[in-house]
Amino acid sequence: MGKWTRRGVLSAGVVGGTGLVIGIAVRPGNPTETAGHLVTGKGENLLHIYLKIDDQNRATAILPHSEMGQGAQTALTQMLAEELDADWDLMRFEEAPADGAYANMALGRGYLFAGVNFPDAVVPTVDGLVLKLADALGMQITGGSMSIRSTGQYFIRAAGAAVREMLVNAASKAWGVPQDEIRTANSRLYHDTSGRSAPYSEFAAAAARVTPSSTPKLKKAGQFTVMGQSKPRHDIPSKVDGTAMFAMDVKRPGMVYAAIRRTPVAGGTLLRLDDSKARAMSGVIDVIKIDALKASGMLGAYSAGDSVAVVADSYWRAEKALAVLELEWSTKGKEQVSSASIFEQFDRDITAGVNRLVDVASGDADAAFDSATTLLTADYRVPYLAHTCMEPPNATAEVTADRAEIWIGCQNPLGFRQHLAANLGLDLEQVTLHNYFMGGGFGRKSNADYALQTAIIARRVGRPVQMVYSRAEDIKQDFYRPAVQSRFKAGLDADGKLIAWQNTYVDKHEPAEAPLIPYAVPTQDIGHVASPTHVPFGAWRSVDHSQHGFFTESFIDEAAHAAGRDPYEFRAEMLKDKPRLLAVLNRVAQEANWGRPMEEGRGRGISLQESFGSIVGQVVEVTVSGGKTWVDRVVAVIDAGYAVSPDGMKAQIESGIIYGLSAAMYGEITIEQGAVAQSSFADYDAIRMHDAPVMETHIINSGAAMGGAGEPGTPGVAPALANAIFDATGKRVRTLPVIKADLRSDAEASPSVAAVGA
Amino acid sequence: MTTFTLNGEVRTVNTDPETPALWVIREQLDLTGTKFGCGMAQCGACTIHVNGRAQRSCITPVSSLEGASVTTIEGLKGADGTLHALQQAWIDQQVPQCGYCQSGQLMSAAALLAENPSPSDSDIDNAMRGNVCRCGMYGRIRSAIKQVADASFYDAMEGNQNG
Ligand code: FES
Numbered sequence A: 001m002g003k004w005t006r007r008g009v010l011s012a013g014v015v016g017g018t019g020l021v022i023g024i025a026v027r028p029g030n031p032t033e034t035a036g037h038l039v040t041g042k043g044e045n046l047l048h049i050y051l052k053i054d055d056q057n058r059a060t061a062i063l064p065h066s067e068m069g070q071g072a073q074t075a076l077t078q079m080l081a082e083e084l085d086a087d088w089d090l091m092r093f094e095e096a097p098a099d100g101a102y103a104n105m106a107l108g109r110g111y112l113f114a115g116v117n118f119p120d121a122v123v124p125t126v127d128g129l130v131l132k133l134a135d136a137l138g139m140q141i142t143g144g145s146m147s148i149r150s151t152g153q154y155f156i157r158a159a160g161a162a163v164r165e166m167l168v169n170a171a172s173k174a175w176g177v178p179q180d181e182i183r184t185a186n187s188r189l190y191h192d193t194s195g196r197s198a199p200y201s202e203f204a205a206a207a208a209r210v211t212p213s214s215t216p217k218l219k220k221a222g223q224f225t226v227m228g229q230s231k232p233r234h235d236i237p238s239k240v241d242g243t244a245m246f247a248m249d250v251k252r253p254g255m256v257y258a259a260i261r262r263t264p265v266a267g268g269t270l271l272r273l274d275d276s277k278a279r280a281m282s283g284v285i286d287v288i289k290i291d292a293l294k295a296s297g298m299l300g301a302y303s304a305g306d307s308v309a310v311v312a313d314s315y316w317r318a319e320k321a322l323a324v325l326e327l328e329w330s331t332k333g334k335e336q337v338s339s340a341s342i343f344e345q346f347d348r349d350i351t352a353g354v355n356r357l358v359d360v361a362s363g364d365a366d367a368a369f370d371s372a373t374t375l376l377t378a379d380y381r382v383p384y385l386a387h388t389c390m391e392p393p394n395a396t397a398e399v400t401a402d403r404a405e406i407w408i409g410c411q412n413p414l415g416f417r418q419h420l421a422a423n424l425g426l427d428l429e430q431v432t433l434h435n436y437f438m439g440g441g442f443g444r445k446s447n448a449d450y451a452l453q454t455a456i457i458a459r460r461v462g463r464p465v466q467m468v469y470s471r472a473e474d475i476k477q478d479f480y481r482p483a484v485q486s487r488f489k490a491g492l493d494a495d496g497k498l499i500a501w502q503n504t505y506v507d508k509h510e511p512a513e514a515p516l517i518p519y520a521v522p523t524q525d526i527g528h529v530a531s532p533t534h535v536p537f538g539a540w541r542s543v544d545h546s547q548h549g550f551f552t553e554s555f556i557d558e559a560a561h562a563a564g565r566d567p568y569e570f571r572a573e574m575l576k577d578k579p580r581l582l583a584v585l586n587r588v589a590q591e592a593n594w595g596r597p598m599e600e601g602r603g604r605g606i607s608l609q610e611s612f613g614s615i616v617g618q619v620v621e622v623t624v625s626g627g628k629t630w631v632d633r634v635v636a637v638i639d640a641g642y643a644v645s646p647d648g649m650k651a652q653i654e655s656g657i658i659y660g661l662s663a664a665m666y667g668e669i670t671i672e673q674g675a676v677a678q679s680s681f682a683d684y685d686a687i688r689m690h691d692a693p694v695m696e697t698h699i700i701n702s703g704a705a706m707g708g709a710g711e712p713g714t715p716g717v718a719p720a721l722a723n724a725i726f727d728a729t730g731k732r733v734r735t736l737p738v739i740k741a742d743l744r745s746d747a748e749a750s751p752s753v754a755a756v757g758a
Numbered sequence B: 001m002t003t004f005t006l007n008g009e010v011r012t013v014n015t016d017p018e019t020p021a022l023w024v025i026r027e028q029l030d031l032t033g034t035k036f037g038c039g040m041a042q043c044g045a046c047t048i049h050v051n052g053r054a055q056r057s058c059i060t061p062v063s064s065l066e067g068a069s070v071t072t073i074e075g076l077k078g079a080d081g082t083l084h085a086l087q088q089a090w091i092d093q094q095v096p097q098c099g100y101c102q103s104g105q106l107m108s109a110a111a112l113l114a115e116n117p118s119p120s121d122s123d124i125d126n127a128m129r130g131n132v133c134r135c136g137m138y139g140r141i142r143s144a145i146k147q148v149a150d151a152s153f154y155d156a157m158e159g160n161q162n163g
């Protein structure tokens, strides 16, 4: 499988580069000419690619991110309203169309980067690949916790500020007064000395023709009145009465339904298909074979094997007929591959260390280990994980010879549209994509396989088709969080100081910094070896942090215990030159009453993790009894620089924690005879109401550069949990999920002996 | 042919008798608030009320609804359109993330409170454990249920005082 880059351009520094994104400009008239028809209706003026104002003085944010529940759209609207000095009650938002105009060069350079020269190194990329530009701008991809910290911080706020200046400029001309005598508030312009005032709408058309400053002035944190407030999310009322539209709620005239099954062994081919029984069943319209699909690059490289779909007049009938198909698949020579053989391979490859690539090398590792008085080694393992979005992958499509239209919930509307066009042999303009609320995304819905399958089926049956994955198909045909093994060695000196840290793990993806540790350990040697498997992998909430957070924050805990030190103090001492991290660690220890004695059978564990620009500290409290673990409480502290919507941020962190906890406690996809063995919530369960911990989240507004919130809650919970279990039982969980670990005490493990003893 | 009352209206459907009510409600009766999450009674996304009791519509054969009174999320509001107290609490507590599980969560919670207006934490656990929320909003769901339970407790007290 090829190198998978979710944010290749970003890591090359396009957005991250200093001084690059300094001005947002709108060329006179241009947005209305090129994009206006896409997003404006009667009485509406498009003043900026991200903003229109109507004749009722309502301002609408046009947002290039999909809503999968993270509340990003409301927070982005807050950022726009803040800089625009808009009346919050007059603010609306809608999702930008998945249209070329929303990510083409004219828009990208003309509006977003007007007057800014790209560094030479970036130009070929930008000119060559529109999609990459869109990605670099965070324009349409929702993932990487990018919405607020990139789109919002760099573009949306600047858009609001620029438009405010354009309105002031237009009013100053009309009123014949200097711009600096005009103030703005609540979506109105005021000239106090003459007593004049007008709503923004009055000058919207004139302002749309103004050439804006390429460096609009942004507010400072102390001036915020809309940002920093917990505004009720706009999408919530529709999500309590059944009216919210998810892709699966779409119904087209004459629509039929498809159920689908792909080869159980990834990459396999269909050897034999007998559909005679299925075709004889009532309501069955067609049985369709779909050849292996492939994608690369920005969609997350994937290759998937053949699949078969049954089309019927109801989904139930389609599923029933699918169940009676006689299918024979090739196993691609993978019938011997199992989770056990995969971990044996990892173990071998780590030991062999062939072509080991180094992330960090500081000091002389051999010398440091020689001088150490205590040596510590451990191997950690995590299994494959599925996403199990609550809404299984599905789409509705209508495809003719020269047109394709698709209704879907996805994390990358423009990328999906490109992918469909390329694979259906159509021009981009011939493909229309309507994006809906996603019933969960978590990274799964950035892979376009389900969109393309649907479009192929629709083309073949020549009528609108809704294709829905069964839960089993969802679990068996995912792009999994990879299984990973990581080998550690640590050296402590006579004073119990950690002097050397060595780590070799298999397979590196993103983000590059995930395996690094923040602690001041003088000698470090962190590296990785390749150990590819045939199991498809993809982005899973927090990506590589989800495994390395568990590994490194567990092993540092082992080192603390080996040194006979308190795990919190041990960490704190090595963070003296990292004040932001230290502040989070101290705060979470304090909020969780770290050090307060606990009853027998209970334990407390701590973790600290920086990811996606945010720092999260967690303390988990557990009770372990009869070998079973109960997570009683999770206390979290996040420093994401600044919380645009504190309540929304808390919800995101707690959501991320439960997602990570589900995986840590129960999550395990196993491979048997080359195929995924799990198929339902019965064998791939999640945290539920009765085992959800009490949670509290505290926010630090440090004023540092903004970080994400959708993912950073996830990585730290597994290590804090494992550390708490160690505190409670003295047993170290080095392989997830926890449910597989034998945590019974000796007495519990041999009750008869205990009984005799008693 | 199966005839039942759906959100107060008499409806008759003609389909394979073993078809799960979920698909009949969504595809034939065009009420899409009831969600498909697993089809195996393992996630609760499809929860409806049948004669006032919470039931997983994905394993409820439509034929079993003959003569029954069925309520879906669309029928949880009052006849005058006012939100059910739980729906308002869901907004107050900003419960939904993606929202996909929430119809089912609300229907399970509403059935619980109809039977037991002041549930304990373990009552809530038992009534709600069949409803998965992959966005992990259990804490907020619990708070919202308690908000309504406490209010009805308070109303009952006030009622007693007034009476
Ligand atoms: S869809 Fe019925 S319980 Fe999951």
Ligand code: FES
Pocket: A069, A390, A439, A440, B095, B096, B097, B098, B099, B100, B101, B102, B132, B133, B134, B135, B136, B137
């Ligand atoms: S809100 Fe997304 S699954 Fe519950």
